[in-house]
Amino acid sequence: MCSHVEEDSEVRRGPWTTEEDALLTHYIDHHGAGRWIMLAKCAGLKRTGKSCRLRWLNYINPHVKRGDLTLEEQLLILELHSQWGNRWSKIAEHLPGRTDNAIKNYWLTRVQKQTCSASHSRDMSPRIPECVVPSSSTFPGSFAAEFVNISEEIDRFSQHQSSLNVHDQVRNGSYGVGGSGHGTETMAVSGEGCCWICDEMTDGLWQCGALEEMGNFV
DNA sequence: AAGTCAGACAACCGCGGTAGG
DNA sequence: TCCTACCGCGGTTGTCTGACT
Numbered sequence: 001m002c003s004h005v006e007e008d009s010e011v012r013r014g015p016w017t018t019e020e021d022a023l024l025t026h027y028i029d030h031h032g033a034g035r036w037i038m039l040a041k042c043a044g045l046k047r048t049g050k051s052c053r054l055r056w057l058n059y060i061n062p063h064v065k066r067g068d069l070t071l072e073e074q075l076l077i078l079e080l081h082s083q084w085g086n087r088w089s090k091i092a093e094h095l096p097g098r099t100d101n102a103i104k105n106y107w108l109t110r111v112q113k114q115t116c117s118a119s120h121s122r123d124m125s126p127r128i129p130e131c132v133v134p135s136s137s138t139f140p141g142s143f144a145a146e147f148v149n150i151s152e153e154i155d156r157f158s159q160h161q162s163s164l165n166v167h168d169q170v171r172n173g174s175y176g177v178g179g180s181g182h183g184t185e186t187m188a189v190s191g192e193g194c195c196w197i198c199d200e201m202t203d204g205l206w207q208c209g210a211l212e213e214m215g216n217f218v
Numbered sequence: 219a220a221g222t223c224a225g226a227c228a229a230c231c232g233c234g235g236t237a238g239g
Numbered sequence: 240t241c242c243t244a245c246c247g248c249g250g251t252t253g254t255c256t257g258a259c260t
Contacts, residue, residue, distance in 0.1 A: 013229080014229075014230095014253085014254085015222080015228075015229075015253095015254075015255090016228090034244075035244095035245085035246080036245080037245070037246095040234075048230095049245080049246085050231090050245095050246085050247090051229075051230075053246080054228085054229065054230080054248085055228090057231085057247095058227095058228075059228075060228085084250065086250085087248090087249090088248075088249065089247075089248060089249085100247095100248075100249085101227085101228080101229090101249095102227080104249075104250085105226070105227055105228085106226090106227095107248095109225065109226055110226090159227080194233095199226085
């Protein structure tokens, strides 16, 4: 069954080489994925089964989508994280082609960092973020009136993201989405005092506090 | 041009769950 | 029921690369 068992017990670590990638790809093409410990031996790789599995799932697998996360994906991650917490594999199930590792990295390097920098600039007490309270200049009309338009904004999002259940979260008070009135941004507010701006121009997701610090949001 | 730093992401480690003997 | 091997997940660390001085 396995004609390529290496006697050498030395285990390689660190970055994968193109030769190793080729060996792994070739073996999986012919025998399929799974049985990783056996696979590692039979493919002639001086790697652990775990390492092979990780390399396949996170990098070599042709279904893995690479490159920047889209605005829709970023929003979806936000929503799913509020629902599942750090259950990265669970979150990844809803983002075809994205791996749990990639989502985790995205969250830790982008989202969490922004949240931290924003919270450090203020006291840590729970509060309604300033950005959801409309000032007369930036949010004409009453606070209530602003939220009347939320459903329209959600519908806009739903056109792009039929899988989102933002409607439900807004109803139960854990999530809010409202338009800024400028046509290119949409605001999402979590129930934990966290506020996000989706900028369709830059295809990015901004945390209110971070934006305020940058002077772009008053 | 060289050195330093920070961000992004790939890879490893440890733990818990599960299936099979 | 216990033991062992294996798998998958989440947290953490390591490495690379580009920006900045």
